[in-house]
Amino acid sequence: xxxxxxxxxxxxxxxxxxxxxxxxxxxxxxxxxxxxxxxxxxxxxxxxxxxxxxxxxxxxxxxxxxxxxxxxxxxxxxxxxxxxxxxxxxxxxxxxxxxxxxxxxxxxxxxxxxxxxxxxxxxxxxxxxxxxxxxxxxxxxxxxxxxxxxxxxxxxxxxxxxxxxxxxxxxxxxxxxxxxxxxxxxxxxxxxxxxxxxxxxxxxxxxxxxxxxxxxxxxxxxxxxxxxxxxxxxxxxxxxxxxxxxxxxxxxxxxxxxxxxxxxxxxxxxxxxxxxxxxxxxxxxxxxxxxxxxxxxx
Amino acid sequence: xxxxxxxxxxxxxxxxxxxxxxxxxxxxxxxxxxxxxxxxxxxxxxxxxxxxxxxxxxxxxxxxxxxxxxxxxxxxxxxxxxxxxxxxxxxxxxxxxxxxxxxxxxxxxxxxxxxxxxxxxxxxxxxxxxxxxxxxxxxxxxxxxxxxxxxxxxxxxxxxxxxxxxxxxxxxxxxxxxxxxxxxxxxxxxxxxxxxxxxxxxxxxxxxxxxxxxxxxxxxxxxxxxxxxxxxxxxxxxxxxxxxxxxxxxxxxxxxxxxxxxxxxxxxxxxxxxxxxxxxxxxxxxxxxxxxxxxxxx
Numbered sequence: 001x002x003x004x005x006x007x008x009x010x011x012x013x014x015x016x017x018x019x020x021x022x023x024x025x026x027x028x029x030x031x032x033x034x035x036x037x038x039x040x041x042x043x044x045x046x047x048x049x050x051x052x053x054x055x056x057x058x059x060x061x062x063x064x065x066x067x068x069x070x071x072x073x074x075x076x077x078x079x080x081x082x083x084x085x086x087x088x089x090x091x092x093x094x095x096x097x098x099x100x101x102x103x104x105x106x107x108x109x110x111x112x113x114x115x116x117x118x119x120x121x122x123x124x125x126x127x128x129x130x131x132x133x134x135x136x137x138x139x140x141x142x143x144x145x146x147x148x149x150x151x152x153x154x155x156x157x158x159x160x161x162x163x164x165x166x167x168x169x170x171x172x173x174x175x176x177x178x179x180x181x182x183x184x185x186x187x188x189x190x191x192x193x194x195x196x197x198x199x200x201x202x203x204x205x206x207x208x209x210x211x212x213x214x215x216x217x218x219x220x221x222x223x224x225x226x227x228x229x230x231x232x233x234x235x236x237x238x239x240x241x242x243x244x245x246x247x248x249x250x251x252x253x254x255x256x257x258x259x260x261x262x263x264x265x266x267x268x269x270x271x272x273x274x275x276x277x278x279x280x281x282x283x284x285x286x287x288x289x290x291x292x293x294x295x296x297x298x
Numbered sequence: 299x300x301x302x303x304x305x306x307x308x309x310x311x312x313x314x315x316x317x318x319x320x321x322x323x324x325x326x327x328x329x330x331x332x333x334x335x336x337x338x339x340x341x342x343x344x345x346x347x348x349x350x351x352x353x354x355x356x357x358x359x360x361x362x363x364x365x366x367x368x369x370x371x372x373x374x375x376x377x378x379x380x381x382x383x384x385x386x387x388x389x390x391x392x393x394x395x396x397x398x399x400x401x402x403x404x405x406x407x408x409x410x411x412x413x414x415x416x417x418x419x420x421x422x423x424x425x426x427x428x429x430x431x432x433x434x435x436x437x438x439x440x441x442x443x444x445x446x447x448x449x450x451x452x453x454x455x456x457x458x459x460x461x462x463x464x465x466x467x468x469x470x471x472x473x474x475x476x477x478x479x480x481x482x483x484x485x486x487x488x489x490x491x492x493x494x495x496x497x498x499x500x501x502x503x504x505x506x507x508x509x510x511x512x513x514x515x516x517x518x519x520x521x522x523x524x525x526x527x528x529x530x531x532x533x534x535x536x537x538x539x540x541x542x543x544x545x546x547x548x549x550x551x552x553x554x555x556x557x558x559x560x561x562x563x564x565x566x567x568x569x570x571x572x573x574x575x576x577x578x579x580x581x582x583x584x585x586x587x588x589x590x591x592x593x594x595x596x
Contacts, residue, residue: 121503179478183473186477190466190544195466204467205433208431210475212510212511259553
């Protein structure tokens, strides 16, 4: 039975590791937060440092806040790479740039260690339900090693291409998600200031070409003024920053995404970073001095 | 049995009027194109000028290329208003500004004539199938008069609010549709230049938060390099121009939509206006010198 390490027990990593544990996986966990590690220990997991996980595990998952922390956990002093054994497979589910993913792949490859970038989509609710979507980049054999564990944590896992492809796919996903929120925002700010009930506009257009998962998930929250996250603007701001870093590295001008990032910067200034990412609409509402709300009756 | 007039037998109006005729409606049609009028005559419709339709019909539908032509047909010399009878109901399905719709409403109201703005969503295929969505603005009694005819031409008709609300809703719809196409464009240009197969990216993200009717309808066309319309950039360019005119009239700053309009202007210069609106991606492809294509396998 493979020994599995899991580093990063945050909003996403916590429930993901819990689903591995519930599936009977031999699990060793690591996090800076001692109380969450104790909860896992009480539930039957072992606890270990990054180096101890490197020394003892066949498969190692990480999901961490940003690429800098990922680098430190892997290649810093007493990191995973200081002890990891040839033949092990490391899978980083953090949302980072493809350049960072490829760099990890190359360093681990030299040690005879497999590496797959596999960021997730679905957010906290799907992490809890075990219905995440994994977007993976790397070698097929390493993906196959990880597949049974993806299945414990997600509804789908797809090998999109070579190393970095998972991170590229996640960034492409975030461009669409956040620009679509901005699109919905401009549309409903316009309709609201024109005096039309946004809930009726929503009912009229949701079944047509304007229909999207974002529209159905976020418009009800917006008209109810419910900006509790879900995925925060903080997290999406970091992803869009990574999009632009990647686009700048490979020369892809992204005029709308660049403007979106400046909009997020403005929301940072006005203190909205902990809102759900649909809180983006507050930027457009402020520009037009209008609030998108409704006495919705369904 | 109500006498119905239909003015404007173009790509949308032609099949809409045909569905009225097929439902047994007593129909008089009018269009500049003599051959399409003859086809309708051969199929049992009467033909008449705008003034003749005004004089004889209880219900009058129009669907015309822009607000200037609508004004001319209604209020120009020998227009509908020169002969229309009190108690008649006029319904304009053209995509125009809410200001234009409200102006028509007020002029007809003074004559004792009802007016409803009811632009449609769904495009040519749904016009043919009789499954359009009507977004209506006006008085409930007038909407009720029109409802049986909407039912012959569409899958749904919703009274969104007072006069102009239908046009507002259509414009909001077009903001979301076209900005979402731009979002999909930036995402897939990035992924393609990063070396990832766009078809695999599509498969990986379509089930998540990035999922939309636009993504499913347009990404296959994009990777197949099929820019045959559907809805042309010409039509959407006019709608986005109307969005900005409306936004300027009621002071709603729309930074992304404004940039979208400039992108469409650039596509006008490069000769892409007759492409399907997903041809918008060609602007972003040119910026990045990359083509989004795939050897898709299903």
